[in-house]
Amino acid sequence: MNPVNAIKEVQGKNKSMLCVGLDLDQKRLPSEYATAIKGWYDFATAIIDATKDIVCAYKPNLAFFEERGPEGISLLEKIIQKIPDDIVVIADGKRGDIGNTAAHYAKAMFERMNADWVTINPYMGYDSIRPFLDHKGKGAFILCLTSNPGSRDFQLMHVVNKPIYMYVAEKVAYWNKEDNLGLVVGATHPEQLADIRRVAGDMPILIPGVGAQGGDLEKAVTYGTDNFKHPAIINVSRSVLYASSGSDFADAARAEVQKLNSIINSLREKDNKENQTE
Numbered sequence: 001m002n003p004v005n006a007i008k009e010v011q012g013k014n015k016s017m018l019c020v021g022l023d024l025d026q027k028r029l030p031s032e033y034a035t036a037i038k039g040w041y042d043f044a045t046a047i048i049d050a051t052k053d054i055v056c057a058y059k060p061n062l063a064f065f066e067e068r069g070p071e072g073i074s075l076l077e078k079i080i081q082k083i084p085d086d087i088v089v090i091a092d093g094k095r096g097d098i099g100n101t102a103a104h105y106a107k108a109m110f111e112r113m114n115a116d117w118v119t120i121n122p123y124m125g126y127d128s129i130r131p132f133l134d135h136k137g138k139g140a141f142i143l144c145l146t147s148n149p150g151s152r153d154f155q156l157m158h159v160v161n162k163p164i165y166m167y168v169a170e171k172v173a174y175w176n177k178e179d180n181l182g183l184v185v186g187a188t189h190p191e192q193l194a195d196i197r198r199v200a201g202d203m204p205i206l207i208p209g210v211g212a213q214g215g216d217l218e219k220a221v222t223y224g225t226d227n228f229k230h231p232a233i234i235n236v237s238r239s240v241l242y243a244s245s246g247s248d249f250a251d252a253a254r255a256e257v258q259k260l261n262s263i264i265n266s267l268r269e270k271d272n273k274e275n276q277t278e
Helices: 003-014 037-051 062-066 070-082 099-112 164-175 190-200 217-225 249-277
Strands: 018-022 057-060 088-095 117-120 139-145 181-185 205-207 232-236
Touching: 003 088, 018 037, 018 088, 018 249, 037 070, 037 249, 057 062, 057 070, 062 070, 062 088, 088 099, 099 117, 139 164, 139 190, 164 181, 164 190, 181 190, 190 205, 190 217, 205 217, 217 232, 217 249, 232 249
Parallel strands: 018 057, 018 232, 057 088, 088 117, 117 139, 139 181, 181 205, 205 232
Antiparallel strands: none
16 A cells, blocks of 8 residues: 555544554653563554554654664564554664665665654655665655754755755655655744745645644644645554553553544544634
8 A cells, every 4th residue: 555545544433543653762661661662562562452442653763673783673673563454554673875885774764673664864866765666665755854953954944045854844745745744843843844844745744743842732733634635644653551550551642642632633623613604
């Protein structure tokens, strides 16, 4: 299946635009799960079991697993195997290297880890992205305007009266010949998100930064989808994973996802009503 259609299908089935970021931080895990690798596995799979019918994607952050060496990579593979086949898996590694090296990154994430999408840093240009696009049925989210404070150092710089992030958005839209590319735009930049959506066409936008980083959910949803006309994925991580530090962490995670889904679906219903009255 086309990777964008797969996103749209699961979003419709589960009535959710939410992606849970699997950022397994040893310092934040409940104490009984924090030390042993089996504890990490049990924690992650409990989160997945509690939310798999109300999300559209999971986004394991590779750094949290790579830190633990070979057992961390093995853990990541086992966790991905627990994710239902119809739920999108986004391997968040932010890779970006010359074509020959990128081909190995693509093979590792798409074939070894069985991810559906990856995140890529576009700084080295199209030849560093192309190997990821050679994998049919897979997709790549390209960093465009990120949610961290340091995004201003380069991404917000103007070159010939236009910010660099707009050049990235326009280039990726041009490269998207096979409908397998998307953009990463932080929820902490809502006005810029609206501008990027106007040039992105029907490309999906992955939107991190809601919750712990302070991004506004309503603006992220409405600007990121242009009032629900185009696909977007809203990523939430810490606010869901660590909704409770007690034994009820999985139930608390589900309740947080349900709350966010309710807000988003209310916005959708409001938009539908406004369209019907026009």
